[in-house]
Amino acid sequence: MDEYAVFLRGVNVGGVTLKMAEVREAFAALGEGVHTLLASGNIVLSSDRGAAELKAAAERTLRDRFGYDAWVVVLSRTELDQIVSACPYPADDGSTHSYVTLGSDPAALDALWEATGPDSPGDGTDERRRLSPMALAWRCPKGATLESPLSKATAKPKFKATTTTRNLRTLLKVQAAFG
Template identity: 35%
Template sequence: MGVFNADNQFCAFLRGVNVKGTNMKMAEVCSVFKRAGMQNVSSVLASGNILFSSERRAQELKQTLEKAMSDHFSYEAYLFVKSRQEIETIFREIPFETDSRYHIYGFVGVDGVAKMLMSEFDKSKKALGEAAQLVDCNFYWKVPKGNTLDSEFGKILGIKNLKSSFTSRNINTFEKVLKKM
């Protein structure tokens, strides 16, 4: 057993969990992570946020866990592994003020995806009040509640060939993840 400390704490953000027919129980997902050698495994919400610790590097963890999930659930799994420090940065750097009329999302994904998302946002037609911002290498999106899936940018997010590149979470989810780490 590895030493449990902040340097080896991670969260895996799974893409497309419990949407469009990809249904899975978080307890079962946690057992897949444990069988793949992860320690201190738990979940936050039912949307595929799995906390764990490991001595291995994030890129190695991503490959190991995607294979384990794909094999167990018989689907093409995509997940993005972030350290506690990376999640703290994502949450700390949110560029938008909280406003009950809007959802604010942070994105996690492969290197360079934030710039691609900003480029796509810049080209899309905006809803009133919709905004996006790049802060260092993190992408944030603010959209009026009720318009997430209707917005032109929201539709871009569902494009099949982008599935392996990123996933998003409401900023409230990042806060819940951090409180549990």
């Protein structure tokens, strides 16, 4: 069995309200050791399914059980570890928030990258950094998240089905949940 992190898009915001205990119960059919973290839709589990099959099964399960147009991003434990390790930003900082936008389609993440500005200068003032084909990190001043270019872009319909964003602290909690 392989270990996976499953990130649900848009739950417990915008009218889609899910109880994580019910999500955990629904995901029991998809793998073993199902554990949910926080109310934002973060799940770790072990499964015999490959990542693509698990993604399809998770979206189908959420649609059937909870009746909403569900989208998820599935990462292996190794992929999550690599993404967290590659992030150059601090998890906690007094003046900024550090986020990671995860994608299930590298081409969509490429389009998001292109739509949100020039490449990072690499001089420590970077606002964003590509971490992998499946992830990009970005930071913004506290209180300005919703006004940031990446936050605005990921809200557009063309990115909703393939991306979801978590703060770095959440990814560290998900990573730790693997034990």
